[in-house]
Amino acid sequence: MSATGISAQPGPPLWLLAELTYRCPLHCAFCYNPVDFATSGPELSTDDWLRVLREARAAGSVQCGFSGGEPMLRDDLEVLVAEAHRLGFYTNLLTSGVGLTPERAAALKAAGLDHIQLSFQDSTRELNDFLSHTRTFDLKQRVATLIKENGWPMVMNCVIHRLNIDYIDRIIEMAVELGAEYLELANSQYYSWALLNRDQLLPTRAQIERAERVTNEYREKYGDRIRIFFVVPDYHEKRPKKCMNGWGNVFLTVTPDGTALPCHTAKMLPGLAFPNVRDLGVREIWYESEGFNRYRGDGWMKETCRSCPDKEKDLGGCRCQAYMLAGDPAEADPVCDRSPAHHVVLDALARAEAGKGREVPLVFRDPAASRRLAG
Amino acid sequence: MSTPVAMDACPRVSRRFRLQWEEAQQAWVLLYPEGMVKLNQSAGEIMRRCDGSRTVAAIVAELEQAFGASGLADDVAKFLDLARGQQWIEG
Numbered sequence: 001m002s003a004t005g006i007s008a009q010p011g012p013p014l015w016l017l018a019e020l021t022y023r024c025p026l027h028c029a030f031c032y033n034p035v036d037f038a039t040s041g042p043e044l045s046t047d048d049w050l051r052v053l054r055e056a057r058a059a060g061s062v063q064c065g066f067s068g069g070e071p072m073l074r075d076d077l078e079v080l081v082a083e084a085h086r087l088g089f090y091t092n093l094l095t096s097g098v099g100l101t102p103e104r105a106a107a108l109k110a111a112g113l114d115h116i117q118l119s120f121q122d123s124t125r126e127l128n129d130f131l132s133h134t135r136t137f138d139l140k141q142r143v144a145t146l147i148k149e150n151g152w153p154m155v156m157n158c159v160i161h162r163l164n165i166d167y168i169d170r171i172i173e174m175a176v177e178l179g180a181e182y183l184e185l186a187n188s189q190y191y192s193w194a195l196l197n198r199d200q201l202l203p204t205r206a207q208i209e210r211a212e213r214v215t216n217e218y219r220e221k222y223g224d225r226i227r228i229f230f231v232v233p234d235y236h237e238k239r240p241k242k243c244m245n246g247w248g249n250v251f252l253t254v255t256p257d258g259t260a261l262p263c264h265t266a267k268m269l270p271g272l273a274f275p276n277v278r279d280l281g282v283r284e285i286w287y288e289s290e291g292f293n294r295y296r297g298d299g300w301m302k303e304t305c306r307s308c309p310d311k312e313k314d315l316g317g318c319r320c321q322a323y324m325l326a327g328d329p330a331e332a333d334p335v336c337d338r339s340p341a342h343h344v345v346l347d348a349l350a351r352a353e354a355g356k357g358r359e360v361p362l363v364f365r366d367p368a369a370s371r372r373l374a375g
Numbered sequence: 376m377s378t379p380v381a382m383d384a385c386p387r388v389s390r391r392f393r394l395q396w397e398e399a400q401q402a403w404v405l406l407y408p409e410g411m412v413k414l415n416q417s418a419g420e421i422m423r424r425c426d427g428s429r430t431v432a433a434i435v436a437e438l439e440q441a442f443g444a445s446g447l448a449d450d451v452a453k454f455l456d457l458a459r460g461q462q463w464i465e466g
């Protein structure tokens with residue numbers, strides 16, 4: 001991006017997200033892994049990942065996130081972190097904390113891990129447990145202690161949705177009690193499993209407003225002791241987010257089976273072949289592949305976006321959301337109130353206000369449900 | 376407003392950040408959990424000297440020598456105030 005227009009020429013893939021596995025001990029109803037994850041091909045080997053790390057670093061990647069599923073389930077995590085560190089990456093581990101023993105924490109520290117983002121991943125099935133400070137709290141307490149003992153910054157993340165948003169005060173207090181320096185209250189966005197469960201998870205406007213007010217009160221109360229980020233769900237906005245800071249602009253995701261994507265969910269888009277790191281080098285993937293070039297610049301935009309004075313601000317929003325809600329990935333993101341399909345978002349919000357989610361059960365992320373839904 | 380950086384202070388990059396040269400960006404960057412600040416050339420030249428052993432006065436003298444300039448003290452002090460406000464440096 002420049003001040004004078006939207007460039008189709010990207011800089012380096014500064015952010016590499018290594019999704020090491022779709023395996024996960026949790027069953028979160030808002031998981032952003034694809035609904036058909038259980039039909040995904042075999043995971044990349046250790047050597048494949050080591051090669052990806054080297055190629056990405058050579059292409060200019062500098063932030064590396066190890067994610068999943070639950071990345072602690074890969075027993076080569078320490079090897080991968082060590083190589084990423086040696087290459088000069090800033091290394092981030094995104095984990096629920098399950099499987100993070102004192103031994104593995106020490107090994108990760110020795111490997112040069114820079115940061116752990118610990119998720120309060122209430123899987124919603126265990127919401128009561130989560131809110132009552134019992135088993136979840138014990139686990140997070142143990143992991144938080146390990147994080148502090150190893151001198152890592154303490155960053156906590158909690159996905160917020162209709163079923164936990166009214167307890168945001170307890171969530172903040174839990175983070176403070178655990179000694180977090182940063183807390184991200186990330187409202188669920190509606191992709192993958194969360195889209196399936198949207199009626200049950202999308203909060204009402206009153207819930208969002210109250211949660212923001214409570215968050216602001218805690219910011220005043222605790223000041224510098226904890227920095228709290230509150231991410232509003234984009235359905236409640238009038239303009240779309242600048243998704244991934246631009247398609248193929250800074251962000252490169254590699255999925256467990258080696259598919260390279262411009263974001264976590266882009267694989268859903270029709271008529272786009274995304275390359276696999278087993279077949280193609282990172283540099284060619286980033287600069288030359290059709291999948292990464294398709295929505296760069298503004299040549300792909302339809303009239304709604306092309307003539308819009310805000311197109312440089314948000315680049316038309318999210319391609320996946322345009323596909324999911326308007327049926328066309330080149331359309332304006334329907335979150336935008338200028339989108340011809342904006343009524344779809346208004347309908348979803350109206351269903352949230354009416355409490356439609358009470359009528360159907362949540363679908364939990366697990367391999368059996370995934371195979372059923374993929375079938 | 377906090378007090379201005381003293382000329383005999385020895386600032387160092389805060390433990391919350393990592394400073395490194397990025398060849399692909401031809402820039403010094405500050406890395407932190409899930410984020411990055413790309414520094415412009417003069418900011419990079421100042422920050423790379425903030426190692427906890429040099430005084431601000433020594434940093435100014437080095438920069439004036441390296442770039443054949445004089446009277447940089449105000450600019451350096453101004454930047455270091457900003458850097459301290461952002462918690463990029465301590466001490």
